[in-house]
Amino acid sequence: MMASTREDLDPGALTAPARGRLRELLDQPIATFWILLAATAALVGIGLMMVLSASSVFDFTQSGSSFGTARGQLIALAATIPLAVVAMLLPPTGWRRLAYLVMVVALGSQFLPLVPGLGVSAGGNSGWISLGFTTLQPAEFAKFGLALWLGFVVGHQRQRLSTWKGFLFPVGGFLLMLGVIMVSSEDLGTAMIVVLLGLGAFFAAGTPLRMLIGLVSVLAAGVLFFVLTSPNRMHRIQSLLVGADDPAHDPMGTHWQTNHGLFALASGGWTGKGLGASREKWGWLPAAHNDYIFAIIGEELGFIGTLLVVLLFALLAYGMFRLIARSQDMFIKVTTAAVLTWVVGQAAINIGVVANLLPVIGVPLPLVSAGGSAMMSTCLALAMVMSFALHEAGGRAALTGYLSRARGAVDISARRARKRESTPS
Template identity: 45%
Template structure:
């Protein structure tokens, strides 16, 4: 005699595993350490991808210049090794530490930016935003000003959050500080970096709760920057080149974008293969820098470009999680500023490559070659990772997982050396 089968309403054998899977995903998503692992994972993958693509895209130009094909790659790897300890240290500092260093950091950033008016200044392609600190060592102070301004805005706007409905409390002291930093960048004729600062400030003000009417002023300021850019024939040509036709002149305006689009088009779905780009053979200017996304599309195809977009999307999602989950206003505002800087800059760079945005000279964060940009971005991401570690329950969860790992290593090590004080070998089995 068989027992009667009992079927619960709405639950069959096929729905139970799916429900369990959904519950598992939900529990992982709601975990206190999700933001931390998303930030660390996406940052690491973008950094590795960047090093690989810098090697691939720069080797031909390096050989043509009579240098080692690994020259640019080794420089970029060196910058990454310099940025890594800064990133780790930044990820260990609590929010209170950033409150204490916010004002000194901004002062140092402004001082470094002022050095562009001294004999230390170095001009590149019409921009005067680099300084020389010794033979072969130049830095771009504006990149580190982004980090300092993001933290400073977080501290100042958080303290005045209840008063931000009044434009006077928004303007003082944020207005003069932002004006000085962005003004110095504009004096150096670096429009692209100035626009990134606008995104950074807009993100901070929005999350701080500044009324939308004040954003009208920011929009007017942005329009002013564009007007200044259009005041010179070269920059006006760059802006209007996106509406123009093709050009075969390598010195012509719009040539870079044309070659970038050809690189993306020739890559197809899966790409021509890593290292097999044709555009990097001195056809595409700045292949390892501002237009490295085009080389990614050519060598790794649509899949490679979607991977880059996915990784930046993961960074953005992680930062939104931190903004929503962290209780401290300073953390929320600083994270928003850094997020709008990094994600916004990535979208602008990609927009330039695909011809939607004029060529304004901003690199792809973590991917393009460039020491100051890479180190500053890693430092900023380290700050956000520290905020992810400071989410409610995150430190305890990370400490518990670290303890489990240490115990597991101890158990494995003890079993290995248990037999006569020597490691086990195949002869012992």
């Protein structure tokens, strides 16, 4: 028997070809596009599966059918896919031209919930509008509009952001949108996500630290005002600070949702109880298919399932960081940074709430939680970012090559199948 050489036993030598292949794949001009597309598609797929599982019991008790929420989510996805394809194919110049139009439409839509007979309340928030056959939440589309508008305005005024005079115009528009959202919908959670989105855009544009601190101070004062003037929000913060075991705060009342979310996560263990086997969704955990769907993932798919979701969001963040680092276009950098802080920041807040690290805020898990408006706006924003990645140098040509090879493989398979059918046995 031939003795193994030291190089044969060296793990580094064994993994060097794999590392080289990975580096080769990442160096391709279309790699960022595939990363973003794969992470988005995987999260949407997990979301559809978990929405069906988490909402089945609730839907059955309400209507006698277990598929109402999942059907609505699937219909929303079917309506989103063609729009997302168009968004991916639209070049960055096209997005620049649409920036102000999208911003005006998004801002104007925030007043629709105030129209009598059109606005409806859901989950304690009044930021919904009824279209008869479905409902929409305009604030979700405001995030998309604001990300695009900030990318255009802040990206083009980067040099002026070093002075207060040049900083006031984009900040004023940003605060106007934020104020309209907070006043019209009374949804502090959505407003906080918009804050993250704006800070990401200003940071990517290289705004001086003193101005960022001033902006954060103004926004923090606004958030503090809305918290102090709301007994419900104060109660949530007190519950987090005091702890769920204090009998004075009724652990199974004030802490009911938080406790049952933790019960779900803890009972799932490493591998979970199995898909569809959740006990908490049987009326114990409120908003099981919305804000607390991450808890159901932990219960049914275990730590491995929750880790997979976290890793997919990390992959999404990596893809957008990659795009920001590689692009020389300030519009693309700022817009992508806004979408990054929106989607990944909202995911972090949602997971922090479920894990009892943050007070109950009421924001869904992007791409995963039930909600057609949220899924559509998030998918469109990510499709816009994918269009930026697709239009990097050599990106369109690389995609055309992939599609040509795929079409050729399909044609060859079809010819072989026809040949086998025509060959006498």
